Amino acid sequence: MNARLEARLWVAQRISAMALGLFVLIHLATIVYAMRGGLSAAEVLSRTRGNAPLAAFYALFVVSVSVHAPIGLRAILDEWFALRGRLVDWLLLVAGLALAAWGLRAVAAVFAG
Numbered sequence: 001m002n003a004r005l006e007a008r009l010w011v012a013q014r015i016s017a018m019a020l021g022l023f024v025l026i027h028l029a030t031i032v033y034a035m036r037g038g039l040s041a042a043e044v045l046s047r048t049r050g051n052a053p054l055a056a057f058y059a060l061f062v063v064s065v066s067v068h069a070p071i072g073l074r075a076i077l078d079e080w081f082a083l084r085g086r087l088v089d090w091l092l093l094v095a096g097l098a099l100a101a102w103g104l105r106a107v108a109a110v111f112a113g
Contacts, residue, residue: 009071016068023061048111055111062103070096 034044048054070092077083077092 009074012067013071013075016064016071019060019064020068023057023064026057027061045110051111055107058107058111059104062100062107065103066096066100069099 039047073095074088074092077088
């Protein structure tokens with residue numbers, strides 16, 4: 001294994017974990033606020049349309065998930081099943097890109113003004 005690649009993946013995993021911790025807290029606080037305010041799904045969507053800062057927040061959330069999840073899956077596949085190598089890395093890269101594409105498509109659908 002390439003030590004430089006492993007170090008970079010380790011750093012990316014930790015940075016994305018820190019970002020996700022913050023994003024999840026903010027997301028959950030937003031859900032609690034909306035629920036306590038009695039907002040319907042239609043009211044929530046009407047408030048999100050065209051909200052660029054909120055769209056940017058969720059786009060960064062999606063990117064963080066897209067980085068974090070494949071690296072974590074890579075470690076699990078290696079530790080639990082001894083699956084490693086270029087094929088696994090390429091498949092997980094594709095999985096990360098798919099997560100990013102689907103997530104950013106959802107962000108665009110919810111926030112497009």
